[in-house]
Amino acid sequence: MNDVVRWGVLATGGIAERFVTDLAGVEGAEAVAVASRTEASARAFADRFGIGRAYGGWDGLFADPEVDVVYVATPHHAHREAAGRALEAGKAVLCEKAFTLNAREAEELVALARDRGLFLMEAMWMYCNPLIRRLVELVRDGAVGEVRTVQADFGLAGPFDPGHRLRDPAVGGGALLDLGVYPVSFAQLLLGEPDSVQAHARLSPEGVDLNTGMLLGWESGASALLSCSLEADTPLTASVTGTEGRIDVPRGFFFPERFTLTRYGAEPEEFANADDPHSLRHEAAEVTRCLRAGETESPLVPLDGTLAVMRTLDAVRDRVGVRYPQEALLTRA
Numbered sequence: 601m602n603d604v605v606r607w608g609v610l611a612t613g614g615i616a617e618r619f620v621t622d623l624a625g626v627e628g629a630e631a632v633a634v635a636s637r638t639e640a641s642a643r644a645f646a647d648r649f650g651i652g653r654a655y656g657g658w659d660g661l662f663a664d665p666e667v668d669v670v671y672v673a674t675p676h677h678a679h680r681e682a683a684g685r686a687l688e689a690g691k692a693v694l695c696e697k698a699f700t701l702n703a704r705e706a707e708e709l710v711a712l713a714r715d716r717g718l719f720l721m722e723a724m725w726m727y728c729n730p731l732i733r734r735l736v737e738l739v740r741d742g743a744v745g746e747v748r749t750v751q752a753d754f755g756l757a758g759p760f761d762p763g764h765r766l767r768d769p770a771v772g773g774g775a776l777l778d779l780g781v782y783p784v785s786f787a788q789l790l791l792g793e794p795d796s797v798q799a800h801a802r803l804s805p806e807g808v809d810l811n812t813g814m815l816l817g818w819e820s821g822a823s824a825l826l827s828c829s830l831e832a833d834t835p836l837t838a839s840v841t842g843t844e845g846r847i848d849v850p851r852g853f854f855f856p857e858r859f860t861l862t863r864y865g866a867e868p869e870e871f872a873n874a875d876d877p878h879s880l881r882h883e884a885a886e887v888t889r890c891l892r893a894g895e896t897e898s899p900l901v902p903l904d905g906t907l908a909v910m911r912t913l914d915a916v917r918d919r920v921g922v923r924y925p926q927e928a929l930l931t932r933a
Contacts, residue, residue, distance in 0.1 A: 603892075604630050605628060605888045605892060606632045606666055606668045607630065607667070607884075608631075608632065608661045608670045608691070609631055609634045609635070609671050610634075610635050610658065610671065610672050610673060612634065613673060616671070617645075618880055619671055620634075621649070622879045625879070625881045626881055626885045626888055628888055631651050632652055632664075632667060633651065633652065633666070634646050634655070635654075635655040635656075635657065635660060635661035636655075637656070639654060639655070639656025639657075640656070658682065662691065668691070668692060669692035669694060669719070670682075670692070671694045671723075672686065672693060674696075676697070676772050677771040677926070679695050679696065679705070680700050680701065683695045683720070684708070687712050687713055687716060688712070690716070692720070693719070693721070694721050695722060696723045697723055697781050698778070698910070699906050699909075699910060700910065701926070702917075702924075703907060703913075703914045706907055707907060710906075710907060713903070717896060719890055720896070720903060721886075721887055721897070721901050722903075724901050724906070725854075725882065725883040726782065726855070728900050729854075729856070729873075729877060731857075731859065731872075731877065732856065734871055735847060735849070735859060736789060739840060739842075744840060744843075744844055744845040744847060745842035745843030745845060746820070746822075746844075747822050748821065748822055748841055748843060749825070749839075750786070750790060750825075750826075750838070750840050750841075751825050751826070751838060752837070752839075753783060753826065753829075753835060754782045754783055754828050755827065755828060755830070755832045755833060756829065756833060757832060758830050758831050762805070766808075766830055767806050768806065768808075769806055769924050770924070770925055772924055773806070774812075774830075775811065775828040775830045776812055776828055779829070780812055780814070780826070780827075780913070780916070781909065782853075783814075783824075783826035784814070784826060784909055784913060786838055787816060787826060788908060788909055794824070795817060796818075797815075797816055798816075798919065799812060799813065799814045799920050801921075801922070802831075803922065809917075810829065810830045811827075811832065812827065812920060813825075813826070836852055837850055844864055845862055845863040846861075848860045856877055857872065858870055858872045886898050
C-alpha cells in the first residue's frame, strides 16, 4: 500500500458528496477518481471536488490502476453488484449501508472478499464515531451493570410520493433498510445477534414498509424495542438500561454530540463529543488505517457483525411480509 491511500468514488449523490468532503480531512487519503452512470455527471462531480479522473460507467473505475479502494455509494439494491465487481477487480471496498438487500447477498460479498484476501467494510459510520465507541466501552466495562433493555428509533415525517426511491420495491425501498438499519445496528453493537425477532409494520401499496416496530430478544433476558418510519418524525434517541444504571443519547443518536450516564445512586455524568459528530471522516480514517496496516477487516465494523445485522433485517422483513422483486429467496431466521 502506498503512503497515500487512493480512493475511487462510485456514484455522485448526496452521500458521496459528504464522503468526499470529509475525506479531505483524513491524513494519508485522497479521492483520485469518480464514476457515475454518465460521464457528464462524473465530470461535474470531479470538477466540483478537484478529483482528477471521471468515468461514465463503472468499468473504468474498477480498471483504474491508481485506485486502491472503492467507496460504493449507490442505492443499496446495487451494492451486491457494485461491491462484487470492485472486489473481482482486486479493489478494497467500503460499501454503504444497508450493506446489501439481504443476508444472502452479504454472505456472497464477504466470502468473495475473504477468498481474495481483500479489505471489505460496511460504511456504518456510527460504529466509528468516537462518542459511540466511548459508550460501548462504558457498557462493556459494566458502567450500567448487565444490560436489560435497549431502545432506539429513526423516523422521518415524509410524506414520500409513490415514485420516490424510498417507496420503490425495485430499489430496496422502505423504512427498514434506509433507517431501521441504525437502531438494529445500535442494539447489536451492544448485545450481539438476537435470539428472537418480532416485528409489526404498516406497508405501502407498493409493498414496502412505511412504519415498522421491532422487538428483539436475547437468551440473557435482554430486549430491544426499536422502530423506524417514513411517516413520523420520531425522537431519534437511544437508551441503554442495565441493572446498575442507564445511558441516554439525545436526538441524533447515531451521530451524538453528547450522552448522559446515570449510575443508580450517583449524579449523572455527561460525555461530550469534541469532534464533529456529523463527519464521515472517522469511517474513512478507519479504512485508511486498515489498508495501510495490511488488515482485511476492521475491528470497529467487523464483517461478522454486518452479517448478523443483515440476518436480523431479513427476519424483520420475513415477519412483516416485505419482499423485493429481485430476490429469489430470503434467508429465514
